[in-house]
Amino acid sequence: MDFKAALQEMVSNVDGSIGAGLVGLDGLVIDQVSVRSDFDITVAGAEYATIIKNALKASQNFGLGRTSEIMISTEKATMIMMTVGQDYFATLALGLDGNLGRGRLELKKQLSKFEQGLA
Amino acid sequence: MAKEEAEIKELSKKLAQQPDSMVFVQLADAYRRAGDLEQSVQVCLKGLERHPTYTTARAVLGRNYLDLGKLDEAASEFRQIEVADPENIMAHRMLGQIFLEKGQYAEAIARQQRVLALDPDDTTAQELLQEALKQAKQHESSPKAAAAPAAPAPAGQSDQMQTLKVADIYIKKGAFDEAAEVLQEVLAADPSNALAQQKLKEVNQRRGSKAEPGAKASGEDEAAKRKADEEAKQKAEAEAKRKADEEAKQKADEEARQKAEAEAKRKADEEAKQKAEAAEVRQRAEAEAEAARLASEAEARQREAEELAQKKAAEEAQRAAESEAKERQANKLSSDDILSVMAGGSEELISDEPAAAPPKEAPRPAAAGLSDAVKASLADFIRAQAIEASLLLAPDGKVLDAQGSGDHAALSVSATAVFHNTEKAARAMNFGGLKQIMIVGEDTRQILFVSLKAGVLVALTGRNTNLGLLRVAVNDLVKRV
Numbered sequence: 001m002d003f004k005a006a007l008q009e010m011v012s013n014v015d016g017s018i019g020a021g022l023v024g025l026d027g028l029v030i031d032q033v034s035v036r037s038d039f040d041i042t043v044a045g046a047e048y049a050t051i052i053k054n055a056l057k058a059s060q061n062f063g064l065g066r067t068s069e070i071m072i073s074t075e076k077a078t079m080i081m082m083t084v085g086q087d088y089f090a091t092l093a094l095g096l097d098g099n100l101g102r103g104r105l106e107l108k109k110q111l112s113k114f115e116q117g118l119a
Numbered sequence: 120m121a122k123e124e125a126e127i128k129e130l131s132k133k134l135a136q137q138p139d140s141m142v143f144v145q146l147a148d149a150y151r152r153a154g155d156l157e158q159s160v161q162v163c164l165k166g167l168e169r170h171p172t173y174t175t176a177r178a179v180l181g182r183n184y185l186d187l188g189k190l191d192e193a194a195s196e197f198r199q200i201e202v203a204d205p206e207n208i209m210a211h212r213m214l215g216q217i218f219l220e221k222g223q224y225a226e227a228i229a230r231q232q233r234v235l236a237l238d239p240d241d242t243t244a245q246e247l248l249q250e251a252l253k254q255a256k257q258h259e260s261s262p263k264a265a266a267a268p269a270a271p272a273p274a275g276q277s278d279q280m281q282t283l284k285v286a287d288i289y290i291k292k293g294a295f296d297e298a299a300e301v302l303q304e305v306l307a308a309d310p311s312n313a314l315a316q317q318k319l320k321e322v323n324q325r326r327g328s329k330a331e332p333g334a335k336a337s338g339e340d341e342a343a344k345r346k347a348d349e350e351a352k353q354k355a356e357a358e359a360k361r362k363a364d365e366e367a368k369q370k371a372d373e374e375a376r377q378k379a380e381a382e383a384k385r386k387a388d389e390e391a392k393q394k395a396e397a398a399e400v401r402q403r404a405e406a407e408a409e410a411a412r413l414a415s416e417a418e419a420r421q422r423e424a425e426e427l428a429q430k431k432a433a434e435e436a437q438r439a440a441e442s443e444a445k446e447r448q449a450n451k452l453s454s455d456d457i458l459s460v461m462a463g464g465s466e467e468l469i470s471d472e473p474a475a476a477p478p479k480e481a482p483r484p485a486a487a488g489l490s491d492a493v494k495a496s497l498a499d500f501i502r503a504q505a506i507e508a509s510l511l512l513a514p515d516g517k518v519l520d521a522q523g524s525g526d527h528a529a530l531s532v533s534a535t536a537v538f539h540n541t542e543k544a545a546r547a548m549n550f551g552g553l554k555q556i557m558i559v560g561e562d563t564r565q566i567l568f569v570s571l572k573a574g575v576l577v578a579l580t581g582r583n584t585n586l587g588l589l590r591v592a593v594n595d596l597v598k599r600v
Contacts, residue, residue: 064560
């Protein structure tokens with residue numbers, strides 16, 4: 001499975017993408033693509049893992065069950081994260097002008113490929 | 120020669136170990152074959168002192184004496200054999216030979232005749248007899264012999280009878296000339312011997328018939344000859360058949376023996392194989408049983424360890440739950456706390472709106488400190504988006520407003536921690552301050568964290584909420600509050 005190609009395809013199909021990555025819940029990056037030089041998931045893998053773990057905890061506390069998707073909006077970007085199996089998640093980062101709806105759609109389209117590749 | 124020497128050495132050793140044994144004969148024979156006749160004689164004499172009736176030893180001794188030229192001693196030994204065994208052909212033959220050498224032709228002839236009487240097919244005896252007759256004839260015809268008054272003594276009556284038997288043997292074989300010669304000798308010694316005369320007459324008749332060219336053999340002779348030939352043939356055939364039968368029997372016996380041995384060996388091998396297989400099966404079964412026992416023990420130990428671990432985990436979980444409950448209880452905000460917050464001076468934190476006048480109706484504690492505009496906006500948002508529950512939290516985690524059911528205090532602690540940690544991570548990623556978090560669960564419900572001026576709104580949406588509309592509503596809420 002060429003994860004990078006899938007990530008690249010996803011980034012190419014969504015306007016305003018900053019980058020995308022496939023990350024383990026332990027914070028180790030499987031693969032990533034970056035459009036902007038200031039975006040590097042490899043460096044921020046631990047922070048992504050923190051976000052995911054907090055989200056998982058919140059889901060449990062609020063009785064939502066297993067977390068399937070997380071969206072984070074900050075002052076500079078929006079990040080969409082979707083879980084891949086039990087141990088991984090895929091993320092797509094968009095600029096403030098990014099197409100959030102298209103971003104969610106493209107990410108969902110690649111999920112099955114990631115799951116097959118990581119199985 | 121070296122072989123004989125080694126044999127002599129070995130046999131001497133044996134004889135020394137067992138002086139009473141018969142091995143002295145073999146030793147004497149070995150000396151004889153080695154050419155040491157005197158030593159052979161000594162061994163025989165010594166052995167015969169212990170075994171005087173051992174004829175084989177006497178035969179060896181006699182031969183030694185004969186080869187040494189001691190004819191009388193040799194004759195003495197062979198006569199002793201003859202006494203012990205009157206039909207001993209070897210003794211008669213050797214005595215005949217000794218008599219011939221001594222010039223006692225009648226004795227020599229009688230001895231060979233005796234041998235032929237015992238074994239008509241003995242060719243050696245036949246040759247010796249012929250030689251004896253020949254020498255006797257020569258002796259008689261010699262002047263010395265003729266002048267000698269003591270010519271070979273006329274054979275006695277028994278000698279004459281034996282000589283006649285020799286003539287009969289020659290007649291049977293068709294050697295009529297030799298038969299006539301023998302008979303003439305008998306008649307020479309005893310001219311009145313009627314039997315010899317009769318036989319000589321018959322021999323001469325046969326010689327004449329045989330000598331006459333074209334003469335027709337008498338029917339009687341032909342028949343006798345045919346009969347003799349037939350008998351000889353039958354005898355030879357019978358003998359051959361007997362030998363063949365004997366050989367066949369021996370062969371069959373040998374084959375049967377070999378077959379029995381092979382069968383016995385096969386059975387023995389099979390039994391050994393079966394035993395080995397049985398032993399192997401037994402060992403394997405024992406090994407499997409031992410392995411099963413060990414596995415069972417290991418499994419039991421593992422089960423015991425798991426049960427122990429589960430018990431410990433349950434105890435720890437119970438302790439943790441109790442500890443957490445205690446902590447929650449300790450952290451739980453009481454109504455008084457909330458009321459004090461709502462009544463306290465945190466208005467600048469939660470709203471930039473002017474403080475609203477106290478409501479006339481009994482106010483909800485959490486909303487007491489919020490402006491009417493904020494409260495209205497929150498109420499609209501909650502109602503429009505079908506929010507199941509919501510919390511408005513101050514930056515320090517205190518609950519400013521709570522809608523819906525549930526343990527608001529506990530949820531506030533968890534929500535505050537989630538928001539703060541996520542905000543910290545976002546800043547570390549250089550994405551600036553955190554504005555919203557939306558967590559979608561597997562049942563499609565969502566938790567929404569919205570950073571407002573008044574605090575952090577935490578809202579739990581219902582199922583199948585339209586995310587796009589929700590996002591628009593959130594943005595609108597942020598602008599209004």
